[in-house]
Amino acid sequence: xxxxxxxxxxxxxxxxxxxxxxxxxxxxxxxxxVEIAAVISNRPDVKGLQRATSAGIPADVLDHTAxxxxxxxxxxxxxxxxxxxxxxxxxxxxxRILTAEFTGHYLGRMLNIHPSLLPKYQGLHTHQxxxxxxxxxxxxxxxxVTAELDGGPAVVQAKVGIKAGDTAETLAQRVQQQExxxxxxxxxxxxxxxxxxxxxxxxxxxxxxxxSGHLIDCTG
Numbered sequence: 531x532x533x534x535x536x537x538x539x540x541x542x543x544x545x546x547x548x549x550x551x552x553x554x555x556x557x558x559x560x561x562x563x564v565e566i567a568a569v570i571s572n573r574p575d576v577k578g579l580q581r582a583t584s585a586g587i588p589a590d591v592l593d594h595t596a597x598x599x600x601x602x603x604x605x606x607x608x609x610x611x612x613x614x615x616x617x618x619x620x621x622x623x624x625x626r627i628l629t630a631e632f633t634g635h636y637l638g639r640m641l642n643i644h645p646s647l648l649p650k651y652q653g654l655h656t657h658q659x660x661x662x663x664x665x666x667x668x669x670x671x672x673x674x675v676t677a678e679l680d681g682g683p684a685v686v687q688a689k690v691g692i693k694a695g696d697t698a699e700t701l702a703q704r705v706q707q708q709e710x711x712x713x714x715x716x717x718x719x720x721x722x723x724x725x726x727x728x729x730x731x732x733x734x735x736x737x738x739x740x741x742s743g744h745l746i747d748c749t750g
Contacts, residue, residue, distance in 0.1 A: 537564045537721035540616040542607075542624040543571045547578020549622040549643060552710035553717060554585045562714055563721045567614040570607070572626055588614075594626065604632040611636075618720055621675065622713070630677040638727040640675040641720065643713050645705050647671060647687055647742070652680035657698040657705065667691050667749050668701060670709050671742075672716040674727045683732040684743030685716045685725060691749040708748060 541550050550569060556562040569582035572594045582589040592610055597603035603626075611619060621642040633640070646656040648671040660668040669689040676682035688708035692701060719725035724735050732739040 537617045538567045538615060539564045539618045539620055539717065539721075540567055540611050540614050541569045541582075541620045541622050542611075543569060543576065543578035543622050544573050544625040545576050545578060545623050547576070547581045547622060548706065549709055549713050550578050551581050552714055553620070553622070554581065554587070556714035556718075558585070562718050564618075564717060567616055568611075570610060572603075572607075572624070578623070600627070601629055601631070604629045608632060608635055618717065620713075620717060627679060628675070628677075633675055633677045637676065638674065639720075641672055641685065641713075641716060642675045642680070642682070643670060643672050643709055644680050645670050645702070645709070647689060648673060648680055648684055649741075655698075657701045661692060661696060661698065661701065665692055668705060669748075670705050670712065672712055673743070674732060676730070683727060683730060683739070684741060685719070685732050685734070685739065686712045686744040686746065687742050688712050688746045689749055708746070712746065 543550055557564055557566060566587050568588045568590060570590045570592060571579050572592055574591045574593060579589045590610060592607055594603045619636050619640040647669045651659050667689050669687055671687045672685045674682040690704050690708060719734060726733050732743060
């Protein structure tokens with residue numbers, strides 16, 4: 531994207547929006563060449579909407595409970611998103627399973643962040659699952675979104691060590707610190723044209739990324 535026309539981003543949220551805040555902070559600091567065109571939540575009255583409003587970003591609510599089916603909701607969501615003409619769709623704690631029609635529409639221009647070292651621990655309760663499994667490390671992955679839940683090609687992972695006595699809460703806090711670093715990083719790569727998806731793989735600076743994506747090791 532050129533400097534005169536920054537990458538237009540729409541962010542989807544369902545809750546507090548801490549990763550949204552990380553993107554807002556990076557953009558306001560001049561570190562992220564994007565325009566956050568809108569923030570959309572499927573739940574009303576969440577803190578992420580307040581974060582958007584405070585930053586002067588249009589904030590919309592599309593309550594999924596008002597729709598008879600997942601398909602109906604996703605079609606309405608597509609119409610709302612496309613009204614903002616985004617170059618990139620960013621899922622930041624958006625707690626919805628998406629239909630294949632929706633993911634296909636945004637294929638190659640939709641990113642998600644998931645709190646595990648994918649392909650490990652798809653779905654929920656990832657921190658406790660890693661502790662229960664006796665893992666020595668855990669982490670977070672930014673990936674392109676495909677029709678497979680948490681199954682799209684990885685872009686970047688941050689690995690953190692699991693300490694003796696860790697709880698799901700303490701581990702989540704350290705993982706979240708890395709989330710706030712790697713999500714703006716991945717969005718920046720996409721916005722400046724360095725990152726794209728090709729044939730179901732993540733390509734960074736013309737090079738095929740490994741299955742883990744670009745790895746940042748914070749276990750030391």
